[in-house]
Amino acid sequence: MAEQADKQAFGLPHNHGGSFEQVLQKMPPELEFGKASNIFQQLCDSTRLRILWLLCHSEECVYNLSAAIHMSSPAVSHHLRTLKQTGLISSRRVGKEVYYKLADTEEARLVHRMIDDVFEMNCPNNSIR
Numbered sequence: 001m002a003e004q005a006d007k008q009a010f011g012l013p014h015n016h017g018g019s020f021e022q023v024l025q026k027m028p029p030e031l032e033f034g035k036a037s038n039i040f041q042q043l044c045d046s047t048r049l050r051i052l053w054l055l056c057h058s059e060e061c062v063y064n065l066s067a068a069i070h071m072s073s074p075a076v077s078h079h080l081r082t083l084k085q086t087g088l089i090s091s092r093r094v095g096k097e098v099y100y101k102l103a104d105t106e107e108a109r110l111v112h113r114m115i116d117d118v119f120e121m122n123c124p125n126n127s128i129r
Helices: 002-010 020-026 030-043 046-057 062-069 073-086 106-118
Strands: 089-094 097-102
Touching: 030 046, 030 073, 030 106, 046 062, 046 073, 046 097, 046 106, 062 073, 062 097, 073 089, 097 106
Parallel strands: none
Antiparallel strands: 089 097
């Protein structure tokens, strides 16, 4: 009877005797998948990925980031705004300059680990692993 109730609770048309119902019970809400999708979208753009790579390993201002990746400051600012809205980077203002760095969140640390693994880099900041 409990098996039938699980089948009905999820609206599954067939019961194949596997653990699919248990997986469904642990599935995060749709909103969480949306957040994850937004993070992955940031990694799909090579410019944002380059900026993230730099910010994983240092704190920097827009002007230096622009020079490092050979782009205009407004273009880099656009990418930084997108990354900040996703919560992957944070900023602080010192006078007229704004400095950016990787955010202190679990999602940002995961992205850092992924970037280091993809580029086979050993980050000097051991607290990331």
